[in-house]
Amino acid sequence: MKPHFIISIILAAVSIQVAPAYSQVAPSQFGIVPNGSYESYQVEAVNLQNLSDIIKIPLFSLPQLGRLSLSFSVVANTTYWQPDEYCTTDGYSCTYYYTFQGPAYAGFSGIGPEIVADDSAIVLPEFYAAPIDCADSPIVGYPLPNIPNCYSTIWTVYDSTGGSHPLYYDANNPSNLRTTDGSGYLFQSGESAPWNHYYLGSSDGPPDSLLSTPTLIDSKGISSTSSSNSAVQKDPDGNTIITDSQITDSVGRHIPFIPAPTSSTAGCPNLGGQYQATTGSSTWNVPGANNSTSTYLICYTQIAYRTSFLADGTIYGEDPSGNNYEITYEDAVGSNQVIQSIVLPDGSYWGFLYDAADPNNSNSVGYATMTKMVFPEGGSVQYSYINPGSVACNVQTYPTLYLQQRTVNDANGHSYLWQYGLGRSTDPNGNDSVVTYQGPSYGGCSPSAEKRP
Secondary structure, eight states, rough: OOOOOOOSSOBOOOOOOOOTTEOOOOOOOOOOTOOEEEESSSSEEEEETTTEEEEEEEEEOOOTTOOOOEEEEEEEOOEEEEEEEEEEESSSEEEEEEEEEEEEESSOOOOOOEEEETOEEEEEEEOOOOOOOOGOOSTTTTOTTTTTTOOEEEEEEEETTTEEEEEEETTTTTEEEEOOOOOOOOOOOOOSGGGGGTTTOOOSSSSSSOOSOOOOEEOOOOOOEEEEEEEEEOOOOOOEEESSSSSEEETEEEEEEOOOOSSSOTTTOOOTTTTTOEEEEEEEEEEEEEGGEEEEEEEEEEEEOOOSSSOOEEEEEEOOTSSSEEEEOOEEEEEEEEEEEOTTSSSOOOEEEOBBOOOOOOOOOOOOOOEEETTTTTEEEEEEOOOOOOOTOOOSSSOOEEEEEEEETTTTEEEEEEEEEEEEEEESSSSSEEEEEEEETTTTEEEEEOOOO
């Protein structure tokens, strides 16, 4: 099982599959990015551009030497259901279906929270393949030399909240790529032609493997360099944090990965969620104050999901020219292990409840979205979502779920309601925050102004 957090992993190997007739609707923006419009709360931020909720709960931190820092948070993004389609090359047979699209901070399912290192970041490649004039390529630094049909690679930095930061080629040194969104990342690929590192699986191109010596440098001047089995963070003064089979920080403390869960549920709270009984736990022992050890208990549950965006089935027909066609609609069905609660060293806990389907009822519907977060002090936040269908100022053409309401419950029995629409939030006193957008952008809209009546 993969460890449940990451730190300084610079490049992940990916498998390349090419299907020219396959297309995807651009995924919603995850995480927190410099050019986003958010309503921020204690441990949450609601993205008013796409109505996703980003949760970031500080867990613990360890002081470091020099400019280095090492802290861990519980991070979650709203479960995003991605509408996809696959059509045969002649266009007479198409399947429309849903999968959940998760943030890239840890390579996990995208359902529920994960524990991540706050300064972690990964760089991943994507492929732009369009047999058109290179001048139409979206990649900065083009027209690219010797790239048939502009088949080329683009790179993106993903931070610990899941936020994505596109990298653009340096015209003076194409082996270097930089972000231009204010995040301040510099990616030194170590290759003379990183746009051609992957060649769409072609036997004529280089192998699908890690770059030779990739280094990511953040806005503080801290470099992160990876190899196949380790990663090193280094500040300008030479202090390091090393990640291999564990994390060794700049003062020599060792932080283990979270172990794989056992079937024990001892010490896990009963949150009373339907179809989400606790199934296991992991005990995570980390360095504490004054050479002590702090213990965190991570409890898990298995939730089933069964969406109802589409009416499952196949439609057969004939076009005006007499050609037969078929259209198939498929909703998503499956299950995932998710974090149910995190018990802190003092015995209090953060709890998470989900919209889970009945695994024994094929007609039961559940979207695996988080429906409630319980605070250690006893309060909670409840969430409700809406399926609005196709929305203005968004590239998607099929429905998914958007945050509609947050109800904050304090420990004294009081409730406070926030309501949301694209570009708008209304607080418990009826005050609106409005964001207006203008101009196109990939995956959503571009903010132009904000007002608070």
